[in-house]
Amino acid sequence: MADSENKIKSSEITPESVYLNRRNLIKAGLIAGTTVATGFGYRFFNPRPVKTVEKAEIENFQKSGEKLTDELTDLDDITGYNNYYEYSTSKTAVAAAAVSLKTRPWKVRVDGLVNKPRDFGIEDLLKIDQEERVYRFRCVEGWSMVIPWIGFPIKKLLEKVEPGPRAKYVAFQTFYPGSNPTGLKLPDGNNGMQSSIFAGISFPYIEGLRLDEAMHPMAILATGLYGKEMPNQNGAPIRLVVPWKYGFKSIKSVVRITLTEEQPPTTWNNATPNEYGFYSNVNPNVDHPRWSQATERRIGELGRRKTLLFNGYGEEVANLYKGMDLTREF
Numbered sequence: 001m002a003d004s005e006n007k008i009k010s011s012e013i014t015p016e017s018v019y020l021n022r023r024n025l026i027k028a029g030l031i032a033g034t035t036v037a038t039g040f041g042y043r044f045f046n047p048r049p050v051k052t053v054e055k056a057e058i059e060n061f062q063k064s065g066e067k068l069t070d071e072l073t074d075l076d077d078i079t080g081y082n083n084y085y086e087y088s089t090s091k092t093a094v095a096a097a098a099v100s101l102k103t104r105p106w107k108v109r110v111d112g113l114v115n116k117p118r119d120f121g122i123e124d125l126l127k128i129d130q131e132e133r134v135y136r137f138r139c140v141e142g143w144s145m146v147i148p149w150i151g152f153p154i155k156k157l158l159e160k161v162e163p164g165p166r167a168k169y170v171a172f173q174t175f176y177p178g179s180n181p182t183g184l185k186l187p188d189g190n191n192g193m194q195s196s197i198f199a200g201i202s203f204p205y206i207e208g209l210r211l212d213e214a215m216h217p218m219a220i221l222a223t224g225l226y227g228k229e230m231p232n233q234n235g236a237p238i239r240l241v242v243p244w245k246y247g248f249k250s251i252k253s254v255v256r257i258t259l260t261e262e263q264p265p266t267t268w269n270n271a272t273p274n275e276y277g278f279y280s281n282v283n284p285n286v287d288h289p290r291w292s293q294a295t296e297r298r299i300g301e302l303g304r305r306k307t308l309l310f311n312g313y314g315e316e317v318a319n320l321y322k323g324m325d326l327t328r329e330f
């Protein structure tokens with residue numbers, strides 16, 4: 001397992017400057033090649049990006065040195081096409097709505113079946129050695145991206161609190177007004193979040209992993225992407241990323257991590273248990289009751305590509321599920 005960390009399929013980061021230039025070239029070509037390059041036509045194809053909260057550069061992170069396998073998804077797509085139901089159920093409306101999210105001060109309580117429960121300020125978490133991880137990200141809805149995250153294995157945080165012998169699962173909770181762990185100093189107000197009545201799922205958003213899944217070196221707490229601290233719409237200031245599972249497992253804006261003995265309840269499984277299981281490993285052979293999971297639309301590409309078992313990370317993670325029937329325990 002320690003070995004698998006070196007085999008992570010990753011890719012070299014495209015520096016943001018190069019990436020932006022490439023986009024400008026494409027745009028320039030588009031305009032030059034269009035006889036009627038009207039402002040209207042240009043804006044139709046290139047909607048003005050919404051004004052979002054400026055984020056600091058992350059200094060000192062270990063760059064991913066691996067060879068490029070999949071092309072990175074454009075920053076504008078990563079930050080403009082989001083699922084964050086506390087803000088909006090419209091993917092293109094999340095970025096503007098999430099401007100209201102205040103991410104300082106921010107604390108994450110780590111408690112439950114651990115020897116040393118404690119609260120971590122976001123400043124403490126940003127001091128843990130930050131690494132770049134380029135991962136494929138597959139939403140259960142059938143689209144995917146390739147994202148250059150920055151963060152650290154959640155294992156490093158769990159080791160600080162020393163999981164006790166009875167701990168078997170890890171439960172996660174997103175910030176939500178009125179339901180924060182007692183005594184925690186968190187940003188005031190509702191942070192612009194909407195009622196679960198509008199979202200159609202109950203809040204706070206909760207998720208869970210088995211402890212051995214959380215301890216896998218590929219499971220990270222992400223604090224940023226594309227070299228900067230996490231955009232609000234992507235789950236600032238810290239969110240989970242588990243690249244071999246469907247995107248909804250990667251819970252955003254985490255305020256609490258609790259080790260438990262029993263399998264914790266999870267938001268989408270609570271909402272529709274026959275459609276969303278606890279494990280939710282990416283699996284092209286297990287269809288969603290309402291659509292096929294065999295293929296996916298990679299944002300930025302034409303056509304569809306085949307979905308890979310465990311999102312292509314089977315070599316690294318399949319051993320976690322030895323002996324399980326993944327069609328029954330999905």
Ligand SMILES: Nc1nc2c(c(=O)[nH]1)N[C@H]1C(S)=C(S)[C@@H](COP(=O)(O)O)O[C@H]1N2
Pocket residue numbers: 078081082083084085086138139140174205233234235247248249250251252253
């Ligand atoms: N708190 C919270 N976390 C969440 C969600 C959400 O609505 N609320 N959506 C999930 C889903 S369905 C996906 S696909 C990813 C989207 O992450 P992204 O917007 O960074 O691509 O976040 C996941 N984490």
Ligand SMILES: [Mo]
Pocket residue numbers: 083138139140141246247248
């Ligand atoms: Mo998703």
